[in-house]
Amino acid sequence: MGKQMVLSEAVHKRFGRLEVLQGIDLEVAPKEVMCLIGPSGSGKSTFLRCINHLEKIDAGRLWVDGELVGYRQQGDKLYELGDKEVCRKRSEIGMVFQRFNLFPHMSALENVIEAPVRVKGENEQVAVERGRAMLDRVGLADKIDAYPNQLSGGQQQRVAIARALAMQPKLMLFDEPTSALDPELVGDVLDVMRQLALDGMTMVVVTHEMGFAREVGDSLVFMDSGIIVEAGKPRDMLANPQHERTKLFLSKVL
Amino acid sequence: MNVAASGAGAAKIPPEAIKAIPVRHPWRWVSAVVVLAVFASVVYQIATAPRLKWDVVGEWLFHQSILNGVRVTVELTIIAMVIGVVLGALLAVMRLSANPVVSTVSWVYIWFFRGTPVLVQLFFWYNLQLVLPHISVGIPFTPAVWQADTLPLISPFLASILGLGLNEAAYMAEIVRAGIISVEQGQTEAAQALGMTRAQVMRRIVLPQAMRVIIPPTGNETISMLKTSSLAYITTVQELFRSQELIAAFNYRIVELLIVASVWYLSMTSVLTFGQYYLERYFARGSARQLPPTPLQRFRHILFQGHAPPPFPPADPLPVYPPRRDDSGQGM
Ligand SMILES: Nc1ncnc2c1ncn2[C@@H]1O[C@H](COP(=O)(O)OP(=O)(O)OP(=O)(O)O)[C@@H](O)[C@H]1O
Ligand SMILES: [Mg+2]
Numbered sequence: 001m002g003k004q005m006v007l008s009e010a011v012h013k014r015f016g017r018l019e020v021l022q023g024i025d026l027e028v029a030p031k032e033v034m035c036l037i038g039p040s041g042s043g044k045s046t047f048l049r050c051i052n053h054l055e056k057i058d059a060g061r062l063w064v065d066g067e068l069v070g071y072r073q074q075g076d077k078l079y080e081l082g083d084k085e086v087c088r089k090r091s092e093i094g095m096v097f098q099r100f101n102l103f104p105h106m107s108a109l110e111n112v113i114e115a116p117v118r119v120k121g122e123n124e125q126v127a128v129e130r131g132r133a134m135l136d137r138v139g140l141a142d143k144i145d146a147y148p149n150q151l152s153g154g155q156q157q158r159v160a161i162a163r164a165l166a167m168q169p170k171l172m173l174f175d176e177p178t179s180a181l182d183p184e185l186v187g188d189v190l191d192v193m194r195q196l197a198l199d200g201m202t203m204v205v206v207t208h209e210m211g212f213a214r215e216v217g218d219s220l221v222f223m224d225s226g227i228i229v230e231a232g233k234p235r236d237m238l239a240n241p242q243h244e245r246t247k248l249f250l251s252k253v254l
Numbered sequence: 255m256n257v258a259a260s261g262a263g264a265a266k267i268p269p270e271a272i273k274a275i276p277v278r279h280p281w282r283w284v285s286a287v288v289v290l291a292v293f294a295s296v297v298y299q300i301a302t303a304p305r306l307k308w309d310v311v312g313e314w315l316f317h318q319s320i321l322n323g324v325r326v327t328v329e330l331t332i333i334a335m336v337i338g339v340v341l342g343a344l345l346a347v348m349r350l351s352a353n354p355v356v357s358t359v360s361w362v363y364i365w366f367f368r369g370t371p372v373l374v375q376l377f378f379w380y381n382l383q384l385v386l387p388h389i390s391v392g393i394p395f396t397p398a399v400w401q402a403d404t405l406p407l408i409s410p411f412l413a414s415i416l417g418l419g420l421n422e423a424a425y426m427a428e429i430v431r432a433g434i435i436s437v438e439q440g441q442t443e444a445a446q447a448l449g450m451t452r453a454q455v456m457r458r459i460v461l462p463q464a465m466r467v468i469i470p471p472t473g474n475e476t477i478s479m480l481k482t483s484s485l486a487y488i489t490t491v492q493e494l495f496r497s498q499e500l501i502a503a504f505n506y507r508i509v510e511l512l513i514v515a516s517v518w519y520l521s522m523t524s525v526l527t528f529g530q531y532y533l534e535r536y537f538a539r540g541s542a543r544q545l546p547p548t549p550l551q552r553f554r555h556i557l558f559q560g561h562a563p564p565p566f567p568p569a570d571p572l573p574v575y576p577p578r579r580d581d582s583g584q585g586m
Contacts, residue, residue: 052447054443054446054447083451083452084451087446087449087450087451088449089449090446090447090448090449091448091449092449093447094447095444095447097440097443097444099440101438101440101441101443101444102444103441103444103445103459103463104463105462105463114448114458115448115449115450118450118454118458119448119449119450119454160444163448164447164448167448167449
């Protein structure tokens, strides 16, 4: 448990009667880019949300950077973490959503500096400085004062990435970051993510972009109905899937 | 094939500005004349009503006791609305609370105060001392921490404030709640993922966006409160309506004094309407691509262009992007 960024052991999650995650075991090493694929409803989003405790897991154990998610262990007893502790841990994990979820009443720069200032209590000057640098990094230096509805989908998603990066997270979660984009805008977002991977960010990416998974991913995990069916090196798995379900899924998306 | 054909066709049309004779709208003129004629006749009859003494209206319009009444009406409106908004916001948050006791208490409050006429509530507070001569604060079944006689404590002014404010809170609660639930769930999620606490998410992300939905009906409530406050005259508080009534009671110029009161009510609601407009503009930031014109801009436009501007100007300085493709059913 020492050296993994994410460690998941037999993680279960239920919504009422529906068992959405039925024992997920996986490890993500620091600087690793793990791509998560699988059919709709297989529990990919739910698993990502468990990692930063937007959902509570029902069974199993989940660690991020060596610390239990949502709980503190003393002896063999588990204590639920208070709101403050949960928030602090979330602030160390960046998350990017399919539908961007930018704050529409704030400009791009305000979106980016909101959390550093309010959550980390960073000096506003410092936050603005870094906010500009982050927006520059995602290629939007000229859109600092634009409101989200004045930006294209691809630009919004890049602001959302800058917003997450401004918190200087140790782990980034991407939930289908390009699925809501028009095809010609997908490339810009993927370029930013590719650069982020080169810079050594640890990333868990739910995606349908097999090209990205093949080129950028260090590992590929195929999920179906709440379990991991197959995992391995992206190139091997995409070229030569072992399981029937993986073959079927890949034949549909490739 | 098709493209080539239409391309060739397009080439034949000379690229000049179109100079066509505009379509005439004779019925627009007819209807305008009819409406103006009816309006003018009504105004003329009232203005020249033989027994209506306009000089009496002028005489009382700025009389000290009327001005005092105006002041009390404004005070009642402001204080009742402040109570309404603050208590309403609290009730709305309570109503959305995960704690069933808290949300039920809020529900019962709203049920009760919306379900009884505000006139009844005003009478109730005014007559509270009939059933409750002393008011005490403390833990039930233990000696009171604080106690006072009801009668001097609940003055006519306080009775009016309580009647109007507590009633308003029930309506504001529903308005605020509608505003809060109008904000997309994804906003809360994104804010939480950044590490913001519940209170921060509410204050910094949800409420500012809810404002866009909350402000217009709150403006209407304030305008409505200005007029509803006249019901407080039954508590003997000397607001505008009671002030004019006291004067009319001895000089019998009933209609003239009603006109005096109406002029004041109208001017005050007009000012509020104007203020509401700018408030709405402010909170529309980031939701409309371009803000609608201000009343002043509209007026200028009508003056110089001869017709009203469209509510949202078509000229868009910013690029318009096609609507987002969103093919995930529920994309959580
Ligand atoms: N809050 C919730 N309450 C009830 N059921 C839920 C909730 N969130 C997700 N589910 C259900 O859990 C299952 C897995 O959902 P999840 O969003 O994790 O799937 P996914 O793999 O991300 O699918 P997609 O590719 O469509 O995004 C679905 O059947 C969904 O209906
Ligand atoms: Mg999903």
